[in-house]
Amino acid sequence: TEYGVTEFVVGKYGRFDALAAKCVKASKKRHPEVTLTLKTAVAHRIQALCLERNIAINALANQCGVAPSTIYSMLNTKSKNPGIVSIQKICDGLEISVREFFDDPLFENLEPEIK
Helix, strand or coil, X not given: CECCCHHHHECXXXXXXXXXXXXXXXXXXXXXXXXXXXXXXXXXXXXXXXXXXXXXHHHHHHHHCCCHHHHHHHHCCCCCCCCHHHHHHHHHHHCCCHHXXXXXXXXXXCCCCXX
């Protein structure tokens, strides 16, 4: 089943909650059978990277050369399919590779897109 924590992790002001991030990672370790959709995993990964670097979403957008609305749509329910070009731009702005972006336990045991 979908691990629906997006609203928990991204508060009503779009801020990332460090405690929530720890809870998500701890839950994944304790319950590896719980799956995420790819979209939710991407959103959590973007938030975690911002937290690690202590940068706001708007600052990330400036670093990446994308509109803040693009990133916010990837973090909420507006974007059903976060584009790989946008992910590449985020990686470029964070100075990481796409491989490093996806090299995270969040991307293990993803919910199948074809059911």
